Amino acid sequence: AQKVTQAQTEISVVEKEDVTLDCVYETRDTTYYLFWYKQPPSGELVFLIRRNSFDEQNEISGRYSWNFQKSTSSFNFTITASQVVDSAVYFCALLTAGNMLTFGGGTRLMVKP
Amino acid sequence: DTGVSQNPRHKITKRGQNVTFRCDPISEHNRLYWYRQTLGQGPEFLTYFQNEAQLEKSRLLSDRFSAERPKGSFSTLEIQRTEQGDSAMYLCASSYRDRYEKLFFGSGTQLSVL
Numbered sequence: 001a002q003k004v005t006q007a008q009t010e011i012s013v014v015e016k017e018d019v020t021l022d023c024v025y026e027t028r029d030t031t032y033y034l035f036w037y038k039q040p041p042s043g044e045l046v047f048l049i050r051r052n053s054f055d056e057q058n059e060i061s062g063r064y065s066w067n068f069q070k071s072t073s074s075f076n077f078t079i080t081a082s083q084v085v086d087s088a089v090y091f092c093a094l095l096t097a098g099n100m101l102t103f104g105g106g107t108r109l110m111v112k113p
Numbered sequence: 114d115t116g117v118s119q120n121p122r123h124k125i126t127k128r129g130q131n132v133t134f135r136c137d138p139i140s141e142h143n144r145l146y147w148y149r150q151t152l153g154q155g156p157e158f159l160t161y162f163q164n165e166a167q168l169e170k171s172r173l174l175s176d177r178f179s180a181e182r183p184k185g186s187f188s189t190l191e192i193q194r195t196e197q198g199d200s201a202m203y204l205c206a207s208s209y210r211d212r213y214e215k216l217f218f219g220s221g222t223q224l225s226v227l
Binding site for chain 1 (some may be wrong): 155214
């Protein structure tokens with residue numbers, strides 16, 4: 001069985017603060033993919049990043065960065081200098097050969113001006 | 114690229130009625146997925162098509178649910194004899210090459226069963 005846990009159900013920050021969204025996953029597969037999706041109020045999930053289990057390099061894309069640590073089964077997402085437009089629900093998800101994409105429960109991020 | 118389109122956006126029905134939702138994927142995408150999302154939860158996988166073949170179904174998909182993808186283009190999801198527990202957002206997604214690619218999601222159909 002596989003599982004994704006996002007322990008933070010809701011986070012509230014003030015604009016320009018940095019914020020980290022936690023994601024912990026469980027799987028017995030050695031090959032897997034991890035994803036982050038953003039769901040704004042419009043409802044449409046938007047892809048942010050995909051990493052495979054053999055690539056532990058951290059990644060930075062503008063104000064977004066991701067920290068993948070296999071030793072702790074975590075794939076955390078940091079937004080630097082948050083903006084009001086970052087307000088959304090963020091989902092971490094896990095994909096393996098034997099299972100379809102499994103989502104965590106999501107973290108609702110509210111960025112206040 | 115017009116994105117994944119879902120209709121209707123909202124559906125209100127009475128318990129016991131049948132409902133059907135439609136999904137139009139991105140035109141060159143041969144893989145199509147249905148997910149269900151309840152309030153405050155992450156999406157849960159329901160079923161998956163590669164072209165017109167339905168390759169996988171979740172245990173969540175009871176026999177009241179049926180999905181089709183005739184000719185490998187649009188897909189429909191039908192729920193028969195709806196129950197209040199069916200109230201949820203039904204999301205459709207598509208991808209192009211393989212199942213490990215990112216998914217493109219539609220805006221979903223919000224179903225309310227009274």
